[in-house]
Amino acid sequence: MQLDSRQLAAFAAVLHEGSFEAAARALHVTPSAVSQRIKALEERLGRVLIRRGSPCAATEAGESLQRHAQQLQVLEAQALAPFGLEAGAAAALPLSIAVNADSLATWFVPALAAVRERHDIAIDLHVEDQDHSSELLRQGRVLAAVSAEPAPVQGCRVAPLGRMRYRAVASPAFMRRHFPRGVDDEALAQAPCNVFNQKDQLQARFLRLLTRRRLQPPQHRIPSTHGFIHAALHGLGWGMNPEDLVAPLLARGDLVELAPGCTLDVPLYWQRWSLEAPVLRTLSEAVAAAARAGLQPPDTPPNAGERR
Amino acid sequence: MQLDSRQLAAFAAVLHEGSFEAAARALHVTPSAVSQRIKALEERLGRVLIRRGSPCAATEAGESLQRHAQQLQVLEAQALAPFGLEAGAAAALPLSIAVNADSLATWFVPALAAVRERHDIAIDLHVEDQDHSSELLRQGRVLAAVSAEPAPVQGCRVAPLGRMRYRAVASPAFMRRHFPRGVDDEALAQAPCNVFNQKDQLQARFLRLLTRRRLQPPQHRIPSTHGFIHAALHGLGWGMNPEDLVAPLLARGDLVELAPGCTLDVPLYWQRWSLEAPVLRTLSEAVAAAARAGLQPPDTPPNAGERR
Structure with a gap:
């Protein structure tokens, strides 16, 4: 069984934009086209994938598909890069990253500028406590996170950033x-x-x-x-x-x-999905460089901290 | 029928602290005492009031009780003030206010300092879009909000703050x-x-x-x-x-x-519950003064804005 790329793009766009109308605008199609694609996808998989609301959110079944859609985009971008083409199926999807509030207000942003120098991709930041960011990684809502969790989240790699x-x-x-x-x-x-x-x-x-x-x-x-x-x-x-x-x-x-x-x-760690993709590598290198410039160097931390 | 004040205090503390354990610490009782009080309250009202989770949250039935607990605290504080006493039943409850991120980062905080000069009360800020803040007012999670909504939320008064x-x-x-x-x-x-x-x-x-x-x-x-x-x-x-x-x-x-x-x-408005309570009056006056100092004066706004 193969997933229909237009249905998947509609699914990803509704979750990113929060509504069927906004997704339709982003994809340059009619809201009824978005609605039909989501419905077809849900019938195909036999599960409700999107909880209709304000904003729309992924159901539990939808979360694994959300993760798949994110991964697909990163992999497509990688496959298409040599041709000078943009990713297709989930092109509406930006690079989603979770970051704690204090990092975002201090050392983190220069890393994003460095990524933008090399990749033409939109960036979608989620401000979350590190506790919650592990959950976002698991749900597939973000593909990397600045976290206080030193143990790798399932399917992720982890590296110390600093304190x-x-x-x-x-x-x-x-x-x-x-x-x-x-x-x-x-x-x-x-x-x-x-x-x-x-x-x-x-x-x-x-x-x-x-x-x-x-x-x-x-x-x-x-x-x-x-x-x-x-x-x-x-x-x-x-x-x-x-x-x-x-x-x-x-x-x-x-x-x-x-x-x-x-x-x-407070020791901070970089959790990222285990995917070999240039954009994730660039991002990880840029985040590490920004952390070296803006944080105390990491050491063997006796004080595992919980923090915003 | 009358509500038991200790049960109500346990209910309010669980919602504020997020867990039965933290509520027990705040109230200086055992977690099992908190658990018993919540259970008794739920049995009495015949409804589940708290969705157990991390953090715990009010169920739909619990929301109206949350609003009542907040109001009760404000009214008790008013009634007890002449005696130099603190409010009892829900004393664990702070003054909950919703404010948009840009206001909190700019003009809003001096208002809180002015309230603290006159009332010995803890303050609990919720950072929310103005869309969402109306919802928080209705749910009883906050008793006042900086909002972009010019029409009064049900049970609230509204005043323009500025632009x-x-x-x-x-x-x-x-x-x-x-x-x-x-x-x-x-x-x-x-x-x-x-x-x-x-x-x-x-x-x-x-x-x-x-x-x-x-x-x-x-x-x-x-x-x-x-x-x-x-x-x-x-x-x-x-x-x-x-x-x-x-x-x-x-x-x-x-x-x-x-x-x-x-x-x-972006015109901003002050939405507050219609309660005659000194602390709410002090807060409203302090917020108006901080807005005069930090915002453009209000005028007849052709541009009703949606904003963070």
């Missing part, structure tokens, strides 16, 4: 108000801290490192790298921020460190 | 490469642009404004306010960026405008 360095910072006014007698256990138990989201354990790790206790101070959730820094600047709470972003603010005295000189490092 | 101003920018190298003969229709149809996500229509609006055509250039998706700026700086594509963030980069010549002087404004 993202964090410092605990707050505004001078916040320090005067919440730590008038210095940064002791009692004050740390009361002073509000900022966390990125439910999964962000960095502040808790810092508290354990400093106090050897499991403190539960009040928490604000600020799921935005720069909102997170603003929240420290405006005295909402203290928080762990990427060293590169807060260095100029520390130098100017707009922020101060809770424990000067104390850092937490 | 967020965007400019189309790219790197000088990108301009030389993709617009060697100037910014004409043909070049605009080919030059890659950055979009924030599936829903981001700003680049398409700019293209229609400039060319009066529906062009479909290649698109990169970069769902991060600062990643979006990096993507322009590193020549990945052109994109519509908040004026405040790109002004210094334009002044330095690191970025240039595609159509100098041409701006797009």
Whole structure:
């Protein structure tokens, strides 16, 4: 049995664009043509592949097909490159990559520019916690990810990228108000801290490192790298921020460190599908180069970290 | 029939913390106590309220209860304030607010600092497109939102905040490469642009404004306010960026405008539940003040915008 390439392209486009209408525009066909192709594909495979909604999403059965469509595109691009032709079947599909928010706001983007120098391909970034990025790799929604997971996801290769360095910072006014007698256990138990989201354990790790206790101070959730820094600047709470972003603010005295000189490092890894494709190789090399320029070098990490 | 306050607190904590274990830690009880309270509440109401998963989420039946728990907390805080006491039943619940990414990265955070000056409450931000934020208001997951929706969500009041101003920018190298003969229709149809996500229509609006055509250039998706700026700086594509963030980069010549002087404004609105509660009033006043400081003044908007 062979899959129909136009049906597969319609399937991939609906998932990428989120609706049958938008997929039709992207493929330059009518919405009813898209609808017919999806229906034919679903009848052929005997399964519902797309959960109709806003946006449309892959069903569980659809996920394996999504992965196949992504792989097909990468392989076709490779096969057609010597002819100077673009990939056909799933040409609407861009290079989908998951990356954690702090990496995207700091060292990651130059890698994409390097890929674009050599490959004429659109790039589709997913901002995800590293926990979730393994799931996206498995589902076939992304073909590579910046992850905190050192063990390869099934069907993937993994390489260490380096360590993202964090410092605990707050505004001078916040320090005067919440730590008038210095940064002791009692004050740390009361002073509000900022966390990125439910999964962000960095502040808790810092508290354990400093106090050897499991403190539960009040928490604000600020799921935005720069909102997170603003929240420290405006005295909402203290928080762990990427060293590169807060260095100029520390130098100017707009922020101060809770424990000067104390850092937490989060090791990051590059998870990519095991496919021999030039575009994936270029991407992996470019990401490694950007990581060398923007992260602390990797080492044997005692502190496997969970992080945004 | 009256709801048991400890059961309701357990319900709210599981949804906020994402798991029974984390809720137990937050409430200083055992996980089995949390589990028993949730079960008792579900048996009492005859419905499954929480979809067990990672993270746990409200079922459809649970959503209306979530809204009730949020409202209860706000009202209790109001009733107890004269006694100098904190709210009880749902004290684990923070003030949940939805805000679009670009607002959070620019003008919004000072409003939170002003609220914290007067109310001892934790803040829980949800970064959402304005489309989605109406849904979060209805579900009871947030009690206020920065939204592009001018019509009040059911049970909410709405007030105009102002207009967020965007400019189309790219790197000088990108301009030389993709617009060697100037910014004409043909070049605009080919030059890659950055979009924030599936829903981001700003680049398409700019293209229609400039060319009066529906062009479909290649698109990169970069769902991060600062990643979006990096993507322009590193020549990945052109994109519509908040004026405040790109002004210094334009002044330095690191970025240039595609159509100098041409701006797009996105009107933003403040949607909040219709509850007479001091903390909501303080928040609304603080958000209005921050918007006055950080946005263009509102006017009768011909351009209802969809935006990140």
